[in-house]
Amino acid sequence: MGRELGLDGVVEHFTLSSDEAGWLRNKTGATRLGFAVQLKFLTWRGRFPRMRLELPPDGVEHVAKQVGVAASELAFYDFTSRAAKRHRSELRDLTGWHECTRTDQVRLVSHLVDVIWHDERREEQVRAELLRQMRADLIEPPTAAQVDTIIRSALHQADERAVAEAAARLWAAASSSRSPPPPTPSRPRPEHQHTPPCPPRHVPARGQIFDPKATGGLLDTWFATR
Incomplete structure (x- = not known):
């Protein structure tokens, strides 16, 4: 006993x-x-x-x-x-209560990774958390070899997640320290200047006699300067 x-x-x-x-x-x-x-x-x-x-x-x-x-x-x-x-x-x-299935083992590994990846990595602490979670889920512990496999897998995945998280933080810090290039100044566009329309030209029709007065006296001025 x-x-x-x-x-x-x-x-x-x-x-x-x-x-x-x-x-x-x-x-x-x-x-x-x-x-x-x-x-x-x-x-x-x-x-x-x-x-x-x-x-x-x-x-x-x-x-x-x-x-x-x-x-x-x-x-x-x-x-x-x-x-x-x-x-x-x-x-x-x-x-x-039920025996530990393959699905249970995968879920337990995922739970352990979430708990330990940023903090506790000692095997005895991981084992204690595994047994606590199995009890909470009414799961009978599998064989000792299977328990060891779950713990090793969780520790390995937790290390990988911690490395990935550290790399992501370093990348974010490096990206934020780079100052963006100054924007290219745009050239001011000239305002549209309104050109007054030219006065209509008087073009005599075929067979019509040309009237010098229609030119506004320009011909008279020209002849006066000759």
Whole structure:
């Protein structure tokens, strides 16, 4: 068995709610106790127990009293049996917890990158944030190798984002420091000068005698100067 939790821990993590107690109605003996213990371990640790040795003895005693089965009956419950696996599937349906899928892993990596790219990059801190988010999303942790893959991928993508952000800021700073060239002055356009129309010329029609007076005396002046 695992380490004991103490009275406060036992009451907090291994007390069945009224709804949870209702899920045990069709179960008896070791099956009833094993189902209840798996349930409370899941809500406590965010995963199912892999073996009986992980269970805190005082937690098992507390659950056994609530379900009316002797704690010693748990010795007859095989956590690797098909019945135990069927119980885990049933508990997932009842509680909303689910196994970590490929889609979950991609989304978790994206979440970690958003959280750590501008600040925390230590692996232990990233691992703690990963476990916290999986618990919030009711996701059972995958294998240790898969957890390590998620963390490495998040750290790599966070580094890439930080570099890209720094490059973008440097480019923006360099662009803002360059003064734009002065605008080319436009040449003033001359105002349109109105040219008065020429007076109409008097052109005699064919066969008409030319009248010198029609020239305004210009011919007289010309002859006078000759």
